[in-house]
Amino acid sequence: MTLDHAEELVAAPSSPGAAGPTRRETWWRVLRRDRFAFAGLVVVLLYVVVALTAPLLLDRLGVDPYTYHLDALDENGAPAGWGGGISAEHWFGVEPLTGRDLFAIVVLGSRASLAVGLGATALAVLVGTTLGVLAGYAGGWVDVLVSRVVDVLLGFPALVFMIALGAIVPLQFPHAPRILLLVVVIGLFGWTSIARVVRAQTLTLRSLGFVRASRGLGASPGHVVLRHVLPNLAATVVVFATISVPGAIGSEAALSFLGVGVQPPTPSWGRSIGDAVTWFSSDPMYLVFPGVALFGITLAFNAFGDGLRDALDPRAVRR
């Protein structure tokens, strides 16, 4: 799909100044009309605001995810009262065994999720775009080398390797921040598809008139790439990045669920869901709140990404 509409995207007039504003207006209008996608965007922004202001928000509400409230538990260690201990004080109830406030855990959990999701995607886009442009524009042995590296990475059992790394690297670097480790590991496994798409588009761009003209006039490769190739790749890269974020968020949650991601006491939705496994027959709400939070951000990003792709794809407008 992305490969197909690539050509139509780059076939648009490419003098950067002239085409910019009208084009932007068009895709914004299309996106604005797509209610599902627009709702996705609103939800994503909401999550980002919550993540950014989480400490202030929790401070104002007087809750935190670290304090034990053993008085909120019954004698078995399960939350006392209805719905996992939902009360005026604990909006989402409390965590079993510790009585920590689940609302605070879920709110602060957005930080780990978004930090890894956006960070890993940024790394993947940076590596993927750089190598893709390099392979497509330079050709020759550079292209062969990049393609082989992609082949090898695709042969890697990524999840298996990430689990192993997540468990073993901390033995070597006990003080390295886990979030950073996750960003690097997930990002370095995630760049291959972006690189392939960017490479294919760069190949097409390189043969187009305006790029050949620029080269014919004596422009350096750096100038051509920066002024002509990259601006025309922007739409594809942005769409690809948006579509990649939910995958990265899912990877963080999955690794934390399996116990090799974000470590306690830093809140993480995936880890809470993993902890909830032993409790969910007696305390399903402990599973539901982090689960809904994770599902919500993933769905919102997917809806927004789909809409953005449709908005930037000239053919999809006719739908």
Add this chain to the structure above:
Amino acid sequence: MNARHVLRFLSTRLATVVLVLAVVSFLTYAVFVLLPANPAAAACGKPCTPERLATAQAFMGLDKGPVQQWWDFVVGIFAGRTYGAGAATIHCPAPCLGYSFQLRQPVTDLIAARFPVTASIAVGAAILWLAIGVAAGTVAAVRRGTALDRGLMVAAVTGVSAPSYLVGLLGILLFGFTLNMVPVSGYVPFATSPVDWAWHLVLPWCVLALLSAAIYARLTRAQMIEALGSDYARTARAKGLPEHRVVTRHALRNVTIPIVTLFGLDLGVLLGGAVITERVFSMPGLGSLLLDAVGSTDLPLVVGITVFSAALIVVANLVVDLVYGLLDPRVRA
């Protein structure tokens, strides 16, 4: 197409397979060997004198350089290998993927014991999701723009977004604990009782299949819409072919190619360990073996499983390429 072309196609593909496996195994080995979680130190026991540590390292073959260790590993796969010397030797017959000194078993045996579980989960789910996904995607494409199409696609986005463990746990809660319809965990070998085998796998199959089916439905729909708008579909209609024949005979055949590509990759990855599903449903497959190995820092086992998973992915890709040649005559040229 003649025999020479087939041979050349096969040999270039096989060369890539060998290259990828060599690099993957080397990198895996390098990462885990260069990290200081020394298996010899763990096996050495409490009063670990330097001499005993050296003996343990020599026994495990860890006293050599990383490249030599990797090479021993590769040779072991084809020729088997022997650890230690003199009276206390351990023989690991080919194909030897290493030896777990913690479990005192060859890694190959450990994998062989667990693999049927993972394969049962993966293959059953794969058949289910392929059928559901392609059917839903085709229906959505044919009924494009209708409420049915929109409903299916909203369901698909939802399915793509839902984490499998969350759906799995909710499934256990609903069908297992509340309705008491299906068992919630455990595995029964096919040979023991085929009915119990399937009965224990129904829930994992459905959970995995529903989520993957969403991806396949989206892909099928997009490809199908393109195929139905193509020139050959128009020609087929102009010949007076009824629409259902255009869909099944002409469009579906072209849609198959990208789907087979994705299917091969997904199945390969899943066969290497349905880690999350196995964890949720407490199934003793490769994924849970890996989690145990990681938990106890059993490095030879971790390396062995990683290499085995990589081999499955690469072989799945090779099979896809061959099927590709059967489906699309253009590739063979």
